[in-house]
Amino acid sequence: MxxxxxxxxxxxxxxxxxxxxxxxxAKKSTASNDARVDGRQRGQVDVRSVFVRCxxxxxAKGSAYIEAGNTKLICCVYGPRExxxxxxxxxxxxxxxxxxxxxxxxxxxxxxxxxxxDEKDLSLMLLESLRPGVCLQKYPRSQIEVNVMVLENDGAVxxxxxxxASMALADAGxxxxxxxxxxxxxxxGATYLIDPTFLEENGCNxxxxxxxxxxxxxxxxxxxxxxxxxxxxxxxxxxxxxxGGVRTCIEGCFKLYPVIQQALSKAVRRKxxxxxx
Amino acid sequence: MATVQVSEAEKVYILHGVxxxxxxxxxxxxxxxxxxxxxxxxxxxxGSAKVTLGHTDVLVGVKAEMGKPRPMVPGEGYLxxxxxCSANATPxxxxxxxxxxxxxxxxxxxxxxxxRYSVDLKSLCISPGEHxxxxxxxxxxxxxxxxxxxxxxxxxxxALFNTxxxxxxISEDEEGGKEIELSxxxxxxxxxxxxxxxxxxxxxxxxxxxxxxxxxxxKACSVASLIISVTRKGTVTCVRKxxxxxxxxxxIFEMTETGKRVGKALHAPLMQLLQEEESLGKKRQKxxxxx
Numbered sequence: 001m002x003x004x005x006x007x008x009x010x011x012x013x014x015x016x017x018x019x020x021x022x023x024x025x026a027k028k029s030t031a032s033n034d035a036r037v038d039g040r041q042r043g044q045v046d047v048r049s050v051f052v053r054c055x056x057x058x059x060a061k062g063s064a065y066i067e068a069g070n071t072k073l074i075c076c077v078y079g080p081r082e083x084x085x086x087x088x089x090x091x092x093x094x095x096x097x098x099x100x101x102x103x104x105x106x107x108x109x110x111x112x113x114x115x116x117x118d119e120k121d122l123s124l125m126l127l128e129s130l131r132p133g134v135c136l137q138k139y140p141r142s143q144i145e146v147n148v149m150v151l152e153n154d155g156a157v158x159x160x161x162x163x164x165a166s167m168a169l170a171d172a173g174x175x176x177x178x179x180x181x182x183x184x185x186x187x188x189g190a191t192y193l194i195d196p197t198f199l200e201e202n203g204c205n206x207x208x209x210x211x212x213x214x215x216x217x218x219x220x221x222x223x224x225x226x227x228x229x230x231x232x233x234x235x236x237x238x239x240x241x242x243x244g245g246v247r248t249c250i251e252g253c254f255k256l257y258p259v260i261q262q263a264l265s266k267a268v269r270r271k272x273x274x275x276x277x
Numbered sequence: 278m279a280t281v282q283v284s285e286a287e288k289v290y291i292l293h294g295v296x297x298x299x300x301x302x303x304x305x306x307x308x309x310x311x312x313x314x315x316x317x318x319x320x321x322x323x324g325s326a327k328v329t330l331g332h333t334d335v336l337v338g339v340k341a342e343m344g345k346p347r348p349m350v351p352g353e354g355y356l357x358x359x360x361x362c363s364a365n366a367t368p369x370x371x372x373x374x375x376x377x378x379x380x381x382x383x384x385x386x387x388x389x390x391x392x393r394y395s396v397d398l399k400s401l402c403i404s405p406g407e408h409x410x411x412x413x414x415x416x417x418x419x420x421x422x423x424x425x426x427x428x429x430x431x432x433x434x435x436a437l438f439n440t441x442x443x444x445x446x447i448s449e450d451e452e453g454g455k456e457i458e459l460s461x462x463x464x465x466x467x468x469x470x471x472x473x474x475x476x477x478x479x480x481x482x483x484x485x486x487x488x489x490x491x492x493x494x495x496k497a498c499s500v501a502s503l504i505i506s507v508t509r510k511g512t513v514t515c516v517r518k519x520x521x522x523x524x525x526x527x528x529i530f531e532m533t534e535t536g537k538r539v540g541k542a543l544h545a546p547l548m549q550l551l552q553e554e555e556s557l558g559k560k561r562q563k564x565x566x567x568x
């Protein structure tokens with residue numbers, strides 16, 4: 001990154017202000033035990049209320065916007081169109097291509113426009129979560145492109161990206177077996193934080209000391225088929241905690257389900273208003 | 278990923294075999310293939326290991342370099358992972374062909390080690406906020422015959438066990454200037470505690486059952502697999518679903534249970550083997566790459 005030579009630079013020992021942000025957040029949260037910073041309760045399936053809308057980008061075949069707290073994502077679907085790669089051996093079923101990016105201003109510190117390795121990893125996770133939900137065999141020799149742009153990152157990005165992308169696919173009229181919903185939790189000892197914010201996700205709220213069972217878990221779920229299409233965890237958790245966490249995430253997905261269904265039916269009604277007859 | 282073509286008849290044969298707990302090569306559903314481990318393969322590294330699992334061949338080299346600690350954790354060193362898919366393994370990896378797989382593998386490794394128990398990162402600190410050891414863990418895939426994750430994790434554990442980091446002393450003069458001194462004795466080195474380094478177990482869903490250590494043929498019959506990294510105590514540090522299919526929640530729970538059991542059982546013999554090899558010292562028979 002080019003540095004501004006006209007600017008007075010800080011002393012060499014100076015540190016980034018974001019380092020201190022976490023410390024103040026930690027102090028705030030230890031004040032009360034059960035409540036989280038945004039008023040939700042720990043250990044309860046209390047997902048952030050979401051705002052969703054389909055069809056906001058006219059150029060794309062399908063598009064969706066999701067907002068959960070301060071996490072904001074936009075997703076566009078293009079295709080099905082003729083596949084670019086001709087060397088694929090398996091031409092009987094279509095190809096799904098996902099691309100997930102963070103806008104440079106989406107995080108606390110400015111990122112670059114070039115896709116980093118974590119974004120590529122998220123794209124891959126998104127692909128693996130969406131693929132079981134799409135009837136790809138109905139689209140031979142073609143590809144469907146899914147682009148997700150994170151406008152504002154306030155935690156649980158992958159989970160909301162999955163939900164948003166499946167809505168955009170449905171809006172594009174791509175045949176699907178089921179919607180794919182995403183939910184993530186942050187496990188902290190015996191309690192968990194569902195749909196964590198950015199600060200909660202990065203362990204900033206953790207008071208101190210080595211607590212057992214500290215980690216994050218993201219689940220992508222097909223609600224009417226009762227299948228898990230994506231699962232990812234890190235940190236360290238016992239097996240029973242993990243099992244419990246997956247169950248909690250599924251419960252969280254079911255809370256999201258009616259909202260997404262309503263938004264989709266609204267979008268359909270807007271596209272093709274019911275005749276007055 | 279290196280793939281094989283499997284005909285419908287072969288698929289049915291493998292599926293029926295797995296249903297009856299008998300796999301094509303005679304193993305049970307929770308058995309590993311024959312595994313060979315050799316440490317100290319490459320002299321220019323600080324620690325290295327080669328693991329052969331069936332026809333999967335993985336070489337891991339660890340190099341320790343001095344670096345600056347991350348600002349968020351000034352009192353700790355860190356690990357960097359890089360997986361290289363060599364075109365030797367399969368022509369598909371030629372050029373940029375292996376990049377996607379390499380990225381997936383290395384990102385998974387970061388997740389597997391993203392907790393404070395796996396490696397004692399505090400021991401890698403030299404002086405807080407200024408210097409620390411950075412361990413570059415480079416993985417080279419020499420041959421691919423399924424189950425890369427497990428082979429890589431075992432090789433990393435062995436290579437970290439083998440890693441010798443030179444001891445350094447920090448001396449401070451009157452003006453507060455610090456100087457780093459390297460010990461003169463090349464045998465004066467620090468070893469890492471690898472007790473809690475997790476091993477990855479990949480479970481492939483084949484039919485209604487799941488198998489450990491799937492070959493490429495078996496992998497072609499499965500729609501999805503679950504990778505679970507398990508520590509010695511049985512805690513899970515990373516779970517990830519890979520592959521295009523979806524899984525029933527109940528079968529995920531079953532698979533985690535199996536993964537935990539298999540992973541836990543993997544650690545004790547592995548540590549014993551590594552210690553045995555270490556105790557042999559110079560008398561150890563070297564196999565090398567032609568074994």
